[in-house]
Amino acid sequence: MRSVFYVEDDFVAGLLEQYFVGNGNNTLFLKRSPNGNLPQDIDASSIDLFLAQSEDPENLLGILETARQRYRKVPMLVLTSHADRVPEKYKSFAHIVSLPELLESNFRWHIRLAKTMRLVETVKKHFEAAESVLILLQDDPDPDAIASGLALRQVLGRNKQTAPLGSYGRVTRPENIAMVKLLEIEIETVTMNTIKNFERIAVVDLQPPHLANPPKEIDLVIDHHPEQFNYKSHIKDIRPSYGATSTILVEYLSCTNSSIGTRLATALLYGIKSDTFALSREVNEWDVQAFSYLYPLANQNLMRRIERPELPPAALDALSTALKNRRVIDKVAFVNLGRVERDDLIPQMADFSLSFEGIEWAVVSGLYGSNYVISVRVLKEAFGQIGSAGGHASMAKAIIPVSQFERNWDIDPRNIRQMDRKVQQLFLRALHSGR
Numbered sequence: 316m317r318s319v320f321y322v323e324d325d326f327v328a329g330l331l332e333q334y335f336v337g338n339g340n341n342t343l344f345l346k347r348s349p350n351g352n353l354p355q356d357i358d359a360s361s362i363d364l365f366l367a368q369s370e371d372p373e374n375l376l377g378i379l380e381t382a383r384q385r386y387r388k389v390p391m392l393v394l395t396s397h398a399d400r401v402p403e404k405y406k407s408f409a410h411i412v413s414l415p416e417l418l419e420s421n422f423r424w425h426i427r428l429a430k431t432m433r434l435v436e437t438v439k440k441h442f443e444a445a446e447s448v449l450i451l452l453q454d455d456p457d458p459d460a461i462a463s464g465l466a467l468r469q470v471l472g473r474n475k476q477t478a479p480l481g482s483y484g485r486v487t488r489p490e491n492i493a494m495v496k497l498l499e500i501e502i503e504t505v506t507m508n509t510i511k512n513f514e515r516i517a518v519v520d521l522q523p524p525h526l527a528n529p530p531k532e533i534d535l536v537i538d539h540h541p542e543q544f545n546y547k548s549h550i551k552d553i554r555p556s557y558g559a560t561s562t563i564l565v566e567y568l569s570c571t572n573s574s575i576g577t578r579l580a581t582a583l584l585y586g587i588k589s590d591t592f593a594l595s596r597e598v599n600e601w602d603v604q605a606f607s608y609l610y611p612l613a614n615q616n617l618m619r620r621i622e623r624p625e626l627p628p629a630a631l632d633a634l635s636t637a638l639k640n641r642r643v644i645d646k647v648a649f650v651n652l653g654r655v656e657r658d659d660l661i662p663q664m665a666d667f668s669l670s671f672e673g674i675e676w677a678v679v680s681g682l683y684g685s686n687y688v689i690s691v692r693v694l695k696e697a698f699g700q701i702g703s704a705g706g707h708a709s710m711a712k713a714i715i716p717v718s719q720f721e722r723n724w725d726i727d728p729r730n731i732r733q734m735d736r737k738v739q740q741l742f743l744r745a746l747h748s749g750r
């Protein structure tokens with residue numbers, strides 16, 4: 316692979332030569348051509364970047380037109396201060412930057428954008444004519460997925476009617492609930508049946524095999540988890556070296572020149588923050604770049620409220636009772652909250668209980684409506700011992716209708732204590748049989 320440069324200005328040519336050749340890149344500099352001619356003998360499939368520099372708008376358009384016809388799919392970076400004279404049709408595939416902008420910022424970032432530009436072009440074309448688009452998230456949507464969904468909707472130039480966010484399940488983690496509440500984000504619950512009503516389906520922040528019911532036809536997958544090959548999608552953009560899907564979507568947004576409002580910026584920043592533990596693990600340079608780009612655009616006040624959701628008084632009562640009654644067996648903390656008014660308290664307490672000293676598992680349960688709800692958290696390190704695949708799955712949730720206790724184990728549904736004991740017994744048995 317090599318990069319092909321059409322550069323009119325000698326100073327710029329010298330600069331590029333130092334930068335690219337100095338970095339060991341295989342580059343080909345083309346001669347100045349006054350009529351948009353490019354050499355015929357260059358194989359488009361061997362080019363990884365086409366860079367065109369010209370301060371003469373007419374010349375530039377000639378070059379762009381030839382390149383458009385001949386170098387389909389090749390990332391295209393245009394250096395000019397006359398972006399305003401470049402017709403829209405070229406802006407859908409070429410990334411344009413002026414020399415002062417380039418010197419001020421990071422060259423690699425703009426090449427990155429030139430590459431993403433080609434994907435965005437394909438994505439936009441594929442979704443353009445669709446009447447309705449479903450943006451499908453995980454069964455328990457997380458901040459990275461929610462933010463990526465919002466961003467994709469904007470990239471596609473749609474609203475929540477023509478491109479709703481959807482999930483087979485619902486948001487359960489307290490911070491995530493706080494996020495959708497405070498940022499007023501709607502997520503539709505979909506079923507195998509209702510997804511048939513959508514003309515196009517995009518999946519973000521996961522790959523279809525991870526869904527309980529993967530849709531048959533998928534149009535787009537954007538994700539940062541290790542690539543899976545056992546599914547089909549019209550377009551795939553899988554980047555395992557990225558810390559968050561939100562980072563990929565920041566590139567998409569930059570490519571479409573769309574402005575990022577406070578709400579979207581806050582969502583994306585939180586998406587990156589929560590997936591990378593505030594950039595402390597599994598990040599690449601683009602995550603850092605996106606993070607610093609979003610930071611001044613986001614609302615830090617909202618961010619704090621999302622990260623530390625307020626505990627209602629009822630929760631404090633439940634908390635003190637539960638702590639008094641906790642049981643610890645084999646590095647497993649069992650906390651029973653009794654009857655709760657908000658079911659998000661259960662996963663919240665499970666997170667908290669995991670911070671007890673010497674604890675690897677936290678099993679927290681509570682009675683919510685007519686259901687017995689159990690939330691399980693495990694330290695990542697503890698996974699190794701029982702040979703699980705690990706990944707992001709460090710939590711689980713189970714809902715048992717109280718009537719089941721009577722039917723299966725002959726336990727009176729009013730006897731919460733006995734239900735708690737039963738669950739402890741079942742959990743410990745399951746844990747030990749897995750070892």
Ligand SMILES: [Mn+2]
Nearest residue numbers: 459520560590
């Ligand atoms: Mn993610």
